[in-house]
Amino acid sequence: MESIPILSLILWLPLVAAVVVLFLPERRAMFAVSLAGTLLSLVLSVVVWVSFESGAGMQFRETFDWLPALGIQYALGVDGISLLMVLLNTFLFFLCIVYAWASVHERVKEYLFTMLILEVGITGVFLALDFVLFYVFWEVMLIPMYVLIGVWGGERRVYATVKFVLYTLFGSLLMLVAILALYFVHGNTTGVYTFDILELTQGTYGERFQLWAFLAFFLAFAIKVPMIPFHTWLPDAHVEAPTTGSVILAGILLKMGGYGFIRFSLPLFPDASELAQTAILVLSVIAILYGALVALMQTDLKKLIAYSSVSHMGFVTLGIFSFTQQGLDGAIMQMFSHGLVTGALFLCVGQLYERTHDRLIANLGGLAHRWPVYATLLLFFSLASIGLPGLSGFVGEFMVLLGAFMTGTRIFGVLAVLGIILSAAYMLWMYWRVMLGTLKDAHSRLEDITRLETAVLVALAVVVVWAGVQPQIFVELFSADTSGIMQGLAESGVSSAVIR
Amino acid sequence: MTSETLLTLIFAYFALASVVFAVLVIMLRNPVQCALSLVGVVFHLAGIFILLRAEFLAAAHIIIYAGAIIVLFLFTMMLLNIGAVERVRQFHVQAPLAIVIGAILFLEFIVLTGATITIGAQGPHSPAWVAGQGGNVQALGQVLFRDYLLPFEVASVLLTAAVVGAIVLARQRPRRPRSSSEMGVAEWMAERYEKANVRSSNRPNSAEEIGD
Amino acid sequence: MADVAWLIPLLPFVAFAINGVFGRKYLKKHTGLIANAGVLGALVVSVALFIAQLDHAEPQSVTLWTWAVSGDFALDIALRVDALTLVMLLVVTSVSFMVHVYSIGYMEHDPGFWRFFTYLPLFVFAMIMLVMANNLLVLFVFWEAVGLCSYLLIGFWFERQSASAAAVKAFLTNRIGDVGFLIGLLLAWYVFGTLDYDEIFAQAPAVAAATPGMLTIICLLLFVGAMGKSAQFPLHVWLPDAMEGPTPVSALIHAATMVTAGVYMVARFNPLYVLSSNAMAVVAIVGAFTALFAATIGLAQNDIKRVLAYSTVSQLGLMFMALGVGAFTAAIFHLATHAFFKGLLFLGSGSVIHGTNEEQDMQRMGGLFGKMPVTGSTYIIGGLALSGIIPLAGFWSKDELLGATLLAGGMGYLLYALGASASFLTAIYTFRMIFLTFFGKTRMETGRFSHVHESPRVMTIPLIVLAVGAALAGFVGVPPEHGLIHDYLHDTFIAAELAGLVHKPSTAFVLGVMAVSTLIALVGILIAYSIFMRKSPAPETVAGRAGPLHTLLVNKYFLDDFYDTVLAGGTRGVGWLFAWFDLNIVDGLVNLIGLIVSGVGGGLRRMQTGRLENYAFSVVLGTALVLAFYIIMVR
């Protein structure tokens, strides 16, 4: 096992597939290669999962010098947190390609190429153990996303994609500054100039520096999450993006923000995090309630789900900045679950749109008459999104709330709980208006979803149930790592960290 | 009159003359006269170089500038047939401002040269060494072909490239391969029309349009 | 023996899974049999378990798997088998089985047959898990799961807008309660560090001594959950609307089982509640008030199912009242008997609706007894039980809980007054319903009346079985305070006794209460008879005299309208405001920044004149400035 660079394989296989796709003439062949590439990546990440040793820190590490003069390395590795994200990533990409088989007929070659490059970029973000490498992937991922929305998007795609790219670029450039500052500060104090994430994480930094660097990182991550008030790129991007674009955007891209908070903000800047704690908790609760209320009033299905994402991701930041292990674990589970559920919901909306060519809730209705299978699956994922116990959405929210109830004032927890009423309100209202009631004449001849589409959704549903019924399988992956982060916080003298 | 005073007087003549000719270059209306003034500048600068005992460079300047570059200018003027004075404004709107800024810049130069230049380390090529080499030409040759051979060769490559570039740029584009007899009437008419249009109406604004 | 406990939830779940996957395409009508088989299996195992544990119902638990471990938080999925669970299991599985059998007939011609028999076993599974839960989280999980089934079944006929609306309303109202429950649960973990029942109970006295306020808050929050699920004022509004669902659903979920989950929960947490007299008082008052409040509304409803729905709310209120005075056994006893007679009444009304071809308005019925003798007679048995006529089941349990309020003394007298008034009204509206439906001259059109028919055997047999239950189930609690059920549940509710909440009544007291109760019920029935049969005074006259009160009752105290406009409308208003704010202010700011940048760029663009000498000029200017800077600043 040691001799095979398995993480590199996971990372670069889609790229290989992408290059091969460029030289293939036929749609079938292109899809076969892309499917093989993503499937292999998925299988390999499952292999990593199986042979993963929880609690043993970074594993499967690969380190080569890249620019040794500057202390830049090609360094990969996984711990429980990143492994879960990689699993989610490879899983969703595989399903997206499968889904695309059924739905994408225009510019197939370019589409597959873009998707596969996107997978490389996102996987790289989660695997990188070197800040430069991390940053490269963080930015590389923007380009295919830009293309994906800009080429296959809806009517206002140019506006949406420019907004998306500028917004995220703005945040990530500040992060680059902070990374460089970190590099020099660490180098000046220890004499070791390195971009090694693990080594930089070991260091301690002055409070003033922490605050500035934290803010720069915070903007990058907060925009990605997205936290209110940095969220307005999200509804536009979601609405204009093609279905798979939305899936990836909601499924994985948003997770990069939460991942960044957990991986960088807390260990690197504990003091600054503590200073920002209350503000971020307030923002999180606002996101939960505000996102849900705004979602309640949306007329466009995709916008509704986009705002529900804002609301759900509020739980993630709430959990992370509760500074409790339950909160952290809950945040990670919430990210995982949100990736599956919201991804599935976007697939559902995509299927709906392909058939009815309409996403306005008011124009739909009674579709359950024609589409029993679709109705069942949409209901399932709506319920999962609501956080129905027994499904994955509940696990994350519940554990986040456990954490939130241990912060000094329980008010954040109490307010966040109110969000789950609202989430039920908008999802059920949406389901009622779209699927129930009387069928519109225009839709009376539409066919239910195909077997392939059903299979994709069922695959997601199985994992959703699995993670809801027996979350320990996933939690045990990363709970040792989160407990390490909590230990680190406590050792740095963060008084609001609750270890329990 | 000491030789020093004499040399200073000679310098003063050459310097003043070259400055006057230079001013003429940028003041005269007729480009041909400008080019001739430039020749005047070059000749007087050659005198300055001789004062500095850089005889080779004096000769080189006269040969290259007066003999080649300015001739090239004159050839171009002949080629384009613009020797005559154009009845248009010769100077820019920004001229007054530019002169003020130029004067300021000149003052700054003088401040910097007059007061603050501290001479660096003396080089190895003392007049004695130059004399030992057999004079300025030999000394320069020694330096150029022994110490700086590679840059010299690079410079020659640059020249070659410039020649090739100049030829490519100045070459008359071959007109349409087909003669008008091979065109249909309509096509021929269209082409004529297009040409006439471009020449008459679009000229003053064409650049603006491209720019936008 | 407890080792096979996992079979009880598993069997209905398997039925659900089979029907859900294969029902639509392959099984179709066979789904009914599979669902019945699954529920019957659960019933058989429950009975076996009950018999095996009749003597020693020691709490046992079976750990299935670990749900999640995170720091100190560790939770196992475990099943609990103890006396209370077994009682509940018996009630749930037996009534469920009856309803399942009945549904085969009732739903026969429905195109969603398979769907119905997918949801129904799912509900049974969830309900069984709810009562078998061994910790708060599992309880909460299935608390929500039964809510989901309720949502699915209320909205079963989804082409009706009203059904979907009722389903959403039910889910949301329940969610409000669930939020209280969830907060209580989280606080419980915060305080106790565990969610396991036994561990919580073990720590409860210590916590009560240290922070009594916290304990009260937890109890009250949990009770908010119970109020949502058991439709207590002010969260009762969903239950009458839930009658949009098929009638067997109303019988099973909205009368016999799910709505009693709140009662079960408070009873389950009796060691916690007895430590907080404030929480107990709130439970009792809310219960008693709801009992009377719902009974008054029940007087003025014309939809046969809605009357039953308000009756259910009222009866649940009585149970809470009993819980609030520490009479846990009485509450559970009433829960069990209520399940039988209310299930019976609902199924009977379903039979009427079935027989009259979907007529639900009692004002357009009457004289049906002759056409539907089995339905009619079983319905009367159920009605008598509900009114509390000796010796039917409802009498024994209701009498016991009314007696308990008197024994509690103090506030108990007020509670008794409320409860007794509620039973008085119960007798009136029950027999109003019976008289309007089955007796007198029919008010149906002749054509329709002639088509009225008795339901098929598959529906009447469950009615008969339940009628037997409604008649005899009370005897498990006879003699009062010393019946089978009292002995069986004695250990479970020992905490109340230890807290001094249980008072031994004298025989004279018991007999006195019994006499008064019977009298109240009889008077109620007589009044109903006189108004609705003898027409002296005529119903219209009574309504006219009541005037505004009548309007108030018909409109359910305008509470639904209040919620619709103020709560729902308010939320929408805020949502609209926020959506506007988001689009125009937050996003507006973002776009404003974009506009500023592009505006500045547009301004700078003018500097690019395209003229070389301008550029050269700026280069020269720059050089001059740099040199000036050097000369002035550096030298």
Place this chain on the structure above:
Amino acid sequence: MIIPALEYYLVLGAALFIIGLLGVLVRRNLLIVFMSIELILLGANVTFVGFAVALDNMLGQAFVIFSLTVAAAEAAVGLAIIVALSRHRDTLNVDEINTLKG
């Protein structure tokens, strides 16, 4: 030793440079602009040679050779561009050549 003092030569170089610069900035005829550029180069050459003599370093003079090369190359290419341009646009007026306009 250098007579008169180095500063005189430097001022002469600066003067030529500035005059050339002004020519570039002020004139509208492209050909004369080019001649002004030659003036700038000449000013630079004077400075080079002045320093070379003052510092006893032949490098300065060698550099003038390169400067000459550049001047020649520039003249050749530049004039070729002018020829091409005047053919294309029929003008040598700098004002009319503003393709770079933003």
